[in-house]
Amino acid sequence: MSVPLMPATDAQRRHPNELPQGEALIREIARLRKELDAVVLAHYYQDGEIQDLADFVGDSLQLSQAAAKTSAKVIVFAGVHFMAETAKILNPDKQVLIPDLDAGCSLADRCPPEAFARWVAAHPGHKVISYINCSAGVKALSDVICTSSNAVQICNSFPKDQPLIFAPDRHLGAWVEKQLGRKMVLWPGFCVVHEQFTARQLLRLKAQHPQAEIIAHPECEASVLDLADYIGSTRGLLDHVKASAAKTFIVATEVGILHLMAKARPDAELIPAPPSSGCNCSICPYMRLNSLEKLYLCMRDRTPEITLDEELRLRALKPVQRMLELS
Numbered sequence: 001m002s003v004p005l006m007p008a009t010d011a012q013r014r015h016p017n018e019l020p021q022g023e024a025l026i027r028e029i030a031r032l033r034k035e036l037d038a039v040v041l042a043h044y045y046q047d048g049e050i051q052d053l054a055d056f057v058g059d060s061l062q063l064s065q066a067a068a069k070t071s072a073k074v075i076v077f078a079g080v081h082f083m084a085e086t087a088k089i090l091n092p093d094k095q096v097l098i099p100d101l102d103a104g105c106s107l108a109d110r111c112p113p114e115a116f117a118r119w120v121a122a123h124p125g126h127k128v129i130s131y132i133n134c135s136a137g138v139k140a141l142s143d144v145i146c147t148s149s150n151a152v153q154i155c156n157s158f159p160k161d162q163p164l165i166f167a168p169d170r171h172l173g174a175w176v177e178k179q180l181g182r183k184m185v186l187w188p189g190f191c192v193v194h195e196q197f198t199a200r201q202l203l204r205l206k207a208q209h210p211q212a213e214i215i216a217h218p219e220c221e222a223s224v225l226d227l228a229d230y231i232g233s234t235r236g237l238l239d240h241v242k243a244s245a246a247k248t249f250i251v252a253t254e255v256g257i258l259h260l261m262a263k264a265r266p267d268a269e270l271i272p273a274p275p276s277s278g279c280n281c282s283i284c285p286y287m288r289l290n291s292l293e294k295l296y297l298c299m300r301d302r303t304p305e306i307t308l309d310e311e312l313r314l315r316a317l318k319p320v321q322r323m324l325e326l327s
């Protein structure tokens with residue numbers, strides 16, 4: 001008796017052995033990019049090999065600006081979900097692909113829209129500023145979005161006597177409060193990666209490298225930021241390393257940023273700040289769900305794709321556009 005041929009399951013089709021390897025994989029991604037008329041956008045926290053083949057590498061603000069102006073038909077977003085979702089908010093008619101749909105963010109995941117709506121309702125008269133690391137549902141409840149590179153500027157765009165609430169990163173919020181000498185109501189969220197850096201570990205490293213500059217992302221807690229010679233977004237940190245005369249840098253952020261720092265400053269010693277527990281936690285577990293293989297597969301199979309309810313998209317669009325206008 002003959003056995004009818006079954007179509008291959010997804011899992012079978014995606015068996016890694018069947019994937020092109022090495023240079024062939026890079027060539028296939030380039031071919032698909034042309035075939036789909038796609039642009040590949042990558043965050044600085046992606047694996048170096050993804051950054052190397054991307055059309056554009058940037059921080060959250062630069063990536064949303066790039067998404068807002070691309071003429072490509074398909075956006076392949078090598079980053080986390082909220083970044084790809086922001087690209088979709090800005091581009092309802094384009095297909096937005098992400099290598100791994102589970103690439104979330106601890107800040108976004110711990111600020112559910114329902115709880116956020118109750119929190120906003122409990123603060124009548126306040127304007128709502130949300131860090132871009134949040135879901136479309138939270139964006140839709142916000143007056144304006146900010147990123148780590150424009151948070152101070154965006155918060156400062158409100159009159160001094162306007163009460164503000166800031167979500168979901170309490171450390172970024174506290175840093176903005178300090179810069180502006182202005183209190184805000186802060187959602188108690190944090191990034192699982194940046195929360196790992198401690199002043200104690202940094203002081204130990206600094207004692208071993210007294211000439212080093214400490215540079216830190218504002219998602220780090222205040223005691224870490226107090227030790228920093230420079231504080232900024234990933235792009236700000238990279239630009240600082242390019243421009244600084246220092247030869248050694250202790251870098252308190254996700255280690256992916258070291259890829260382009262090392263290319264820009266081959267003469268410099270770049271020391272990743274150690275996490276408190278000696279684990280691998282300075283690697284963002286969400287960002288690193290993406291891989292070159294998954295990038296290829298999402299382009300080949302045109303899935304996973306970001307989809308959004310249109311009514312929600314329109315509500316989330318307003319505060320994102322407001323940010324882009326103010327930036």
Ligand code: 13P
Nearest residue numbers: 059060147148149233234
């Ligand atoms: P940037 O604004 O520097 O891109 O920060 C994004 C992020 O997720 C930091 O953890």
Ligand code: SF4
Nearest residue numbers: 105106191192193284
């Ligand atoms: Fe979110 Fe932190 Fe990862 Fe950035 S590094 S994507 S804030 S979990």
